Amino acid sequence: MVAFPDNIAPRRAIAVRVRSVLWVALLACCVLSLTTGATGVTLWDALVAAVTPAELPLAAKVVLWDIRLPRMLMAIVVGAALAVSGAVMQGLFRNPLADPGIVGVSAGAGTGAVIAIVLGSALPFGLASALGPWLVPLAAALGAWGTIMVLYAIATRRGVTTIATLLLAGIAISALAGALSGVLIYAADDTQLRDLTFWGLGSLAGATWTKLMAAAPLMIAGLLCARPLARGLNGLALGEAAAYHIGLPVQRLKRLAILSTAAATGAAVAVSGGIGFVGIVVPHLLRLISGPDHEELLPNAALLGASLLLLADLISRVIVAPAELPIGIITATLGGPFFLWLLLRGRALMGG
Amino acid sequence: MLIARNIHVTLGSKEILHGVSASFAPAQLSVIVGPNGSGKTTLLRALTAETAFDGQITLNGHDITQTPAWKLASMRAVLPQSTVLAFPFTVAEVVRLGQMGGIGAGGPDRTFDALHRVGLQGYASRFYSDLSGGEQQRVQLARVLLQVWQPISTNGAPRWLILDEPVSSLDIGHQLLVMQIARDFADQGGGVVAVMHDLNLSAMFADHMILMRNGQITAQGLVREVLVDDHLSHAYGCPLRVGVAPPDQSTFILPQMAGARA
Numbered sequence: 146m147v148a149f150p151d152n153i154a155p156r157r158a159i160a161v162r163v164r165s166v167l168w169v170a171l172l173a174c175c176v177l178s179l180t181t182g183a184t185g186v187t188l189w190d191a192l193v194a195a196v197t198p199a200e201l202p203l204a205a206k207v208v209l210w211d212i213r214l215p216r217m218l219m220a221i222v223v224g225a226a227l228a229v230s231g232a233v234m235q236g237l238f239r240n241p242l243a244d245p246g247i248v249g250v251s252a253g254a255g256t257g258a259v260i261a262i263v264l265g266s267a268l269p270f271g272l273a274s275a276l277g278p279w280l281v282p283l284a285a286a287l288g289a290w291g292t293i294m295v296l297y298a299i300a301t302r303r304g305v306t307t308i309a310t311l312l313l314a315g316i317a318i319s320a321l322a323g324a325l326s327g328v329l330i331y332a333a334d335d336t337q338l339r340d341l342t343f344w345g346l347g348s349l350a351g352a353t354w355t356k357l358m359a360a361a362p363l364m365i366a367g368l369l370c371a372r373p374l375a376r377g378l379n380g381l382a383l384g385e386a387a388a389y390h391i392g393l394p395v396q397r398l399k400r401l402a403i404l405s406t407a408a409a410t411g412a413a414v415a416v417s418g419g420i421g422f423v424g425i426v427v428p429h430l431l432r433l434i435s436g437p438d439h440e441e442l443l444p445n446a447a448l449l450g451a452s453l454l455l456l457a458d459l460i461s462r463v464i465v466a467p468a469e470l471p472i473g474i475i476t477a478t479l480g481g482p483f484f485l486w487l488l489l490r491g492r493a494l495m496g497g
Numbered sequence: 498m499l500i501a502r503n504i505h506v507t508l509g510s511k512e513i514l515h516g517v518s519a520s521f522a523p524a525q526l527s528v529i530v531g532p533n534g535s536g537k538t539t540l541l542r543a544l545t546a547e548t549a550f551d552g553q554i555t556l557n558g559h560d561i562t563q564t565p566a567w568k569l570a571s572m573r574a575v576l577p578q579s580t581v582l583a584f585p586f587t588v589a590e591v592v593r594l595g596q597m598g599g600i601g602a603g604g605p606d607r608t609f610d611a612l613h614r615v616g617l618q619g620y621a622s623r624f625y626s627d628l629s630g631g632e633q634q635r636v637q638l639a640r641v642l643l644q645v646w647q648p649i650s651t652n653g654a655p656r657w658l659i660l661d662e663p664v665s666s667l668d669i670g671h672q673l674l675v676m677q678i679a680r681d682f683a684d685q686g687g688g689v690v691a692v693m694h695d696l697n698l699s700a701m702f703a704d705h706m707i708l709m710r711n712g713q714i715t716a717q718g719l720v721r722e723v724l725v726d727d728h729l730s731h732a733y734g735c736p737l738r739v740g741v742a743p744p745d746q747s748t749f750i751l752p753q754m755a756g757a758r759a
Binding site: 379382383384386389390393 | 542545546547565566567568569570571573574575577580581582583584585586587590591594595597622644
């Protein structure tokens with residue numbers, strides 16, 4: 146262990162401590178998520194059944210292994226993907242307000258998904274059937290990627306991003322994406338409309354092993370891509386020119402950051418619809434606690450994002466049980482006021 | 498050596514530099530001066546490969562457009578005019594970014610030495626965004642110094658400090674401090690290239706001077722060769738007179754003497 150001078154140590158040490166707390170929290174949320182639900186099946190029942198000869202009733206088995214477990218895993222990867230994408234985008238655009246939902250990346254991903262659902266069957270060479278369940282997540286990731294490229298081209302001049310342009314471009318892109326989706330929905334036939342409706346519900350309720358297997362690899366790939374970006378994003382905070390001067394391969398860094406966010410956000414939107422504010426609340430909270438160093442921020446964001454979404458999903462399941470509230474409502478209720486507080490609090494942080 | 502041959506830079510549809518050739522020697526403090534819009538900063542951006550250019554620039558024999566960023570970073574550090582940070586980094590965290598590139602990585606942590614060098618000891622855990630413009634500028638200088646801490650690399654090649662108006666937002670005491678840091682770096686064998694506005698500080702500390710006007714070099718050479726009435730009056734477009742102070746014959750320019758005839 147290299148001895149860090151004492152002024153740097155605290156924030157690093159805090160971040161490390163926060164990480165262990167977050168692991169415990171995630172574990173607790175997982176247990177809660179598995180044991181809570183509309184039916185009375187508890188994890189305890191399952192554990193008892195596992196060690197005693199008594200068979201678990203079939204219904205309980207299905208509830209635990211085919212409904213709650215994939216749903217729990219989905220909440221974990223989606224939460225981690227959204228939170229880390231937020232942190233990476235904020236680092237890339239050098240602005241704490243850049244969030245996939247706010248600047249229109251989620252909308253772009255959504256349009257990608259809608260295009261895949263409505264026009265997927267028109268793809269040549271049996272591409273649609275070859276891709277199978279991967280088609281929608283991939284299309285959403287492509288949509289997200291296209292949106293970030295456009296945003297970057299519009300809002301960044303000579304390595305400097307203007308937040309006003311970024312947010313306004315996000316509004317315009319969201320509107321365009323919405324219009325395009327609208328046209329496609331208008332043109333869709335009955336089966337496609339049914340698919341669209343289910344997709345558009347935007348919750349984790351529909352999580353199945355098939356969906357998880359289709360979307361999780363993309364999200365995990367995005368997360369793995371983000372890990373080596375951490376040092377680069379720290380350097381990028383100085384600006385693109387200075388990052389280049391301290392020896393960072395800036396162009397490659399940006400490309401990787403964009404790919405990582407596109408894959409993670411795209412796949413997350415494809416399976417869960419637009420779950421907002423995770424990408425802005427999580428990184429910001431962590432920066433307040435342990436500083437903006439991305440080497441600590443990114444893994445902590447993944448953990449906190451996962452726990453937060455598990456918790457939000459839990460609330461959405463129990464608050465009006467046996468019915469469910471869409472999870473987007475929960476995150477918006479928690480995240481909206483937080484975002485406003487952020488705006489009021491630090492104009493200095495927003496770059497004017 | 499840092500050598501630029503026939504550099505043309507075009508921004509938009511306007512050509513900013515019209516065939517500039519200059520060479521900078523190690524162990525010297527070279528300054529680039531000239532009126533606003535004369536292309537000083539553009540030349541500096543070309544020298545650091547920050548902007549695209551026609552022509553050729555070599556740093557210690559390496560063509561800078563063909564050299565990867567990490568290798569350039571091990572040979573030279575660049576101080577920008579001003580730096581706004583996106584996130585609430587502390588001073589120490591900013592300075593340490595200078596050590597993330599090739600040479601300093603894994604070595605002893607010199608964050609505190611660097612901060613001490615620029616007169617900011619005790620600032621390590623302050624937030625960068627809470628500092629004044631002049632303090633921020635010195636934090637950046639500490640970061641840059643950390644990147645090229647040894648003016649000569651282990652294989653004997655000089656390292657370079659490239660400074661864009663390093664004293665523009667500083668009070669006179671810190672102007673002298675920063676110029677002395679640059680002077681020391683050159684005296685220890687490193688090369689320094691600085692864009693300067695202040696002719697008197699330039700005259701006081703520099704060895705070599707490049708005077709620019711309208712995207713071209715109008716004069717270059719030793720400071721006393723360049724800082725003469727004709728060159729200055731031509732470049733700045735107003736009659737200027739160079740004075741010489743008695744004790745050690747150092748050169749000075751007083752605005753009060755503009756237009757005065759000997």
